[in-house]
Amino acid sequence: MLTPSRPVIKIGISACLLGSPVRFNGGHKESRLCSETLARHFEFVPICPEVAIGLGTPREPIRLVGEPTNPRAVGTVHPELDVSDALTAYGERIAAELDDLSGYILMQKSPSCGMERVKVYQANGHPVDGGGSGLFARALMQAWPDLPVEEDGRLNDPVLRENFLSRVFAHAEWQRLRDTGLTRKALVDFHSRYKYQLMATDPLQYKALGRMVATIGKMPLDEFAPTYFRQLMQALKKTASRGNHSNVLQHLSGYLKRDIGSEDKQELQHLITQYREGVVPLVVPLTLLKHHFRRHPDRYVANQAYLQPHPENLSLRNAI
Structure with a gap:
């Protein structure tokens, strides 16, 4: 079913x-x-x-x-x-x-x-x-x-499984975007949605693709889009390290700095550190982070694929 x-x-x-x-x-x-x-x-x-x-x-x-x-x-x-x-x-x-x-x-x-x-x-x-x-x-x-x-x-392998299925959902989202009529704005919005996912898998391509998207108006979209997507999928193919995931978690927690108190900040930082050191899986700091964003919504963060790149009940981040 x-x-x-x-x-x-x-x-x-x-x-x-x-x-x-x-x-x-x-x-x-x-x-x-x-x-x-x-x-x-x-x-x-x-x-x-x-x-x-x-x-x-x-x-x-x-x-x-x-x-x-x-x-x-x-x-x-x-x-x-x-x-x-x-x-x-x-x-x-x-x-x-x-x-x-x-x-x-x-x-x-x-x-x-x-x-x-x-x-x-x-x-x-x-x-x-x-x-x-x-x-x-x-x-x-x-x-x-x-x-x-x-x-x-x-x-x-839980890391390879999570990476593969994250790419499957990204590919499907791109297909729907392409099938409904791709525009420059739609491509820029798509890229914005995958920024933190890119930062986790390939920080160098995160920057390179950002520079690339900034030039989107300089060539026909039907030439730009396939080149962009190919580069994106190659970048997403790299498996994210604990260090890169931790870096993304730190970036996202920065959006909460004015909204949560010192004790909540300390708890979040403690869990991010525990994740980086391999003590807890990725789902632990992510769950707390999403809890805080439910209480203090941020439109940009809510749109990020990184927070939920695949259905939660697949439990793909429970073992990485």
Whole structure:
């Protein structure tokens, strides 16, 4: 059941992660995080590229061979079975057809869907150090460089999970803005809303994008907007450190300096320090900060995505 309070957000996903028996051995790799928790918040679009290009279930496994930067996907028993071009073409087709996705979750280690570190075998039968990307996944990521993409295994890391889903909601917000008719004012307002999120993930790009937005009137919007958004999504892809989060919390607490007393200020500073030192999770100082802003509203702060970049009941900041 999707959460009704927000517009529907679509995420592509490797079908096996939702429990579909599409693996080479007729099995699946169901992720309860995806099929139960995230399914309440997103509309998943399940895809198995290997089945989609005509490989049966069960089937002969495939693997990547050759150069890691440009491998081939061939059968493990019959290497004359080469589905490289078919997987790449299908990735390009999906990218062209499903332009309303705001994220993609891929099956790790898969020669078709793996995002990175997929084994690529040399002629001597040994894998190359570092590996490569699955061919379907690579085609997707090349066609959609701005799309938040993550692997299921990496989503077990609470920091990576929070970062990925924050980017998904940012991407979806940009899509809605673009679809309703992007204006220079709307872009400036969008950037203003993501200022503190940027400060947390990439302080240098926070400044660079600020300078960039200040020049928005100097080029056509249809040229400016894609460049801006690509740079924004690259900046948001960096995971925020405790130090950067603490810096943002300090900046936000500055808006309360005339509204709360010395004891409240000391308590807030104490919790920010405890968070920086790893004693408490991010949700603790944030909860107190939001409590004070409910009592002393500030329109600019209330509009900041940083305070609630994703639904509260996802509890993403309870473990970071």
